[in-house]
Amino acid sequence: MANSVERAVGIDIGGTGMKAGIVDLVNGELVSERVRIPTPEGAKPKDVLKTVKELLDLLGPDAKGLPVGICFPTIVKNGKTLSAANVSKKWIDFEADAFFEEGLGQPIHFVNDADAAGLAELRYGSAKEQPGLTILTTLGTGIGSAVLFNGELVPNAELGHLQWNGESIEKYAATSARERLDLSWSEWAGRLQEFYDHLEFLFSPDLILIGGGVSKNPEKFLPLIKTRAEIRIATHANNAGIIGAASLAL
Known part of the structure; x- marks a missing residue:
């Protein structure tokens, strides 16, 4: 090194x-x-x-x-x-x-x-040598985001605070919203679909990565989401x- x-x-x-x-x-x-x-x-x-x-x-x-x-x-x-x-x-x-x-x-x-999660994926994970625009979203108490472009981090992108029905979209679509409202996985996936549709409309990413605590249960929601860009769980998930x-x- x-x-x-x-x-x-x-x-x-x-x-x-x-x-x-x-x-x-x-x-x-x-x-x-x-x-x-x-x-x-x-x-x-x-x-x-x-x-x-x-x-x-x-x-x-x-x-x-x-x-x-x-x-x-x-x-x-x-x-x-x-x-x-x-x-x-x-x-x-x-x-x-x-x-x-x-x-x-x-x-x-x-x-x-x-x-930090974005840097892990850039240096050691799914975004390493990935061309174009990658957006990493971490789903948990809120929605964190990292914008990665041609191997560089664009810091402090707060995409979980995009306005949605008059408040931050994380209040509507974070993992905590699913738990707070006792939503089924399919109901929650519908909310995530709206979030990712909105991201794709605004940014047209080439790859979407998902991290955060919920990334250990991808089978429960990921197959229910359809995006133009490839969407997958971040290599290092919640670590x-x-x-x-x-x-x-x-």
């Missing part, structure tokens, strides 16, 4: 759970058990930092001294978080890099969660955020 770093820790902070693992940056694979702790109620910065420390402790001595990348469901620019969709409003205009570096006593890299966040060490 051109870079001497071969392993790093990736931490994926979600609206409901926080996950971490040690990643082999040569092959883009988890080389530790994936550890998970529920996201603290309200997801305030100080509580999230405390949980990050707990995750690092759970990973044990193998994680000591490794670079750390953290991904999070918010717009991230120059180390600062600029939005807060499913977390505390304290993250708006918050110096996240500096806060975590001070709290952990080491340099870290902070990135949007869907962008993509961890792998992509860790890859920022490169």
Whole structure:
């Protein structure tokens, strides 16, 4: 490798759970058990930092001294978080890099969660050497998105916040909407169909990838969705955020 770093820790902070693992940056694979702790109620910065420390402790001595990348469901620019969709409003205009570096006593890299998943797919997965426009969507508490064009990430694309019936489309079509409204898989797939029809109308992607927790059950909804572009589950599924966040060490 051109870079001497071969392993790093990736931490994926979600609206409901926080996950971490040690990643082999040569092959883009988890080389530790994936550890998970529920996201603290309200997801305030100080509580999230405390949980990050707990995750690092759970990973044990193998994680000591490794670079750390953290991904999070918010717009991230120059180390600062600029939005807060499913977390505390304290993250708006918050110096996240500096806060975590001070709290952990080491340099870290902070990135949007869907962008991290996009980086994992670009570097080690379905979008590697994929020409044209790829849109990765992560379906979970909300809908995250990564826009990938000819091998490059276009950061902070918030396609889950496209307006739909007067509010963000993620309120209508995220996995949480299926659970909240007790929708059948086919009813939910109908909502996803509207979301992907809208994406295709606006962007005409060449490939659509699906990540997030629901990507472990593709047989329940994916055959019910029809798109012009090829649509498939992301290679790294729900580990993509961890792998992509860790890859920022490169």
